[in-house]
Amino acid sequence: xxxxxxxxxxxSIAVCxxxxxxxxxxxxxxxxxxxxxxxxxxxxxTLRHGDxxxxxxxxxxxxxxxxxxxxxxxxxxxxxxxxQPFTRSLSGIAIPEDLCMVMVRGHDKVHxxxxxxxxxxxxDQQVE
Numbered sequence: 001x002x003x004x005x006x007x008x009x010x011x012s013i014a015v016c017x018x019x020x021x022x023x024x025x026x027x028x029x030x031x032x033x034x035x036x037x038x039x040x041x042x043x044x045x046t047l048r049h050g051d052x053x054x055x056x057x058x059x060x061x062x063x064x065x066x067x068x069x070x071x072x073x074x075x076x077x078x079x080x081x082x083x084q085p086f087t088r089s090l091s092g093i094a095i096p097e098d099l100c101m102v103m104v105r106g107h108d109k110v111h112x113x114x115x116x117x118x119x120x121x122x123x124d125q126q127v128e
Contacts, residue, residue, distance in 0.1 A: 025049040025058040025106030027118040028085050034122075041093040041122075045074065047106050048085035054078075060107040063093060064117070071095060071102065095122065 029046040049058035057079035063072040074090040095102065105117035 023050060024111050024116075025061075025108045025114045026085075026116070027061065027104050027106050027114060029087075030104045030118055030120045032120055032122055035091075039094070040091070041095055042089055042091040043072070043074075043093060043104070043120075044087055044089045045104055045106075046085050046087040049080075049106070049108055050084075052079075056108065056110045058106055058108045061088075062105055062107070063090075063095075063120075064103045064105065065099060066101060066103060 026048045027045065028048050029044075031044040033042040033044070035041065043063060045061050047058050047061060057076070059076050061074050061076075062070050064070055072090055072093040074088055076088060080086045100121065100123035102120050102122060103117040104120055106114040108114075
């Protein structure tokens with residue numbers, strides 16, 4: 001029985017330790033694209049996170065105004081353990097015309113929102 005208990009403790013430490021190693025999700029890069037109609041945007045967002053499986057993975061990213069208003073959310077439905085960093089896109093994002101900068105932040109299932117959102121300049125973008 002003692003051997004079973006010690007094995008269970010070791011397994012718990014290994015799982016918790018791996019979860020702690022994953023840390024915050026990092027927004028590595030953001031490429032915004034203004035749609036041809038000039039009314040909406042597509043964002044290609046690259047994240048890095050030490051996904052360890054279904055219990056701890058980067059599960060979303062958001063586009064926010066500098067004041068913190070959420071403009072769009074891209075939900076990530078599964079871990080990317082073997083694909084780091086990884087890029088996912090979201091289209092049809094409506095951003096007020098007078099807004100020249102937005103923030104992009106990541107989210108993971110354990111630590112919540114990333115501590116370092118990335119600033120993205122929009123005013124110099126050309127219609128694609």
